[in-house]
Amino acid sequence: MAILPPPTGNTVMDPVIRxxxxxxxxxxxxxxxxxxxxxxxxxxxxxxYATDPGLISLVIARYENGHTP
Structure with a gap:
C-alpha cells in the first residue's frame, strides 16, 4: 500500500511521533x-488517526488486534 500524503490544505505539525x-x-x-x-x-x-496524541497508542493497539480503520 502506498503512503498517502495529508489532504491539500492541511498543515503538518511538529514533532512527528514515533x-x-x-x-x-x-x-x-x-x-x-x-x-x-x-x-x-x-x-x-x-x-x-487519533484526535489527541495520547490516543495514538490506542489506534496502534486496535490495529494490532485486527481492527481496521
Whole structure:
C-alpha cells in the first residue's frame, strides 16, 4: 500500500511521533483546529488517526488486534 500524503490544505505539525514500528504525523486544517494525528506502520500501511496524541497508542493497539480503520 502506498503512503498517502495529508489532504491539500492541511498543515503538518511538529514533532512527528514515533512509537515502535509506527509513525504518527500531526496535521491541522480548517476542519480540525485542534489537530489530528495520522498513524502509519513502517511498512507504509495506513493504520488510522487519533484526535489527541495520547490516543495514538490506542489506534496502534486496535490495529494490532485486527481492527481496521
Amino acid at each position: 512509537s515502535g514500528r509506527y509513525l504518527a504525523v500531526g496535521t491541522t486544517s480548517h476542519l480540525h483546529l485542534r489537530g489530528c494525528w495520522h498513524v502509519w506502520s513502517t511498512d507504509g500501511a495506513y493504520i488510522g
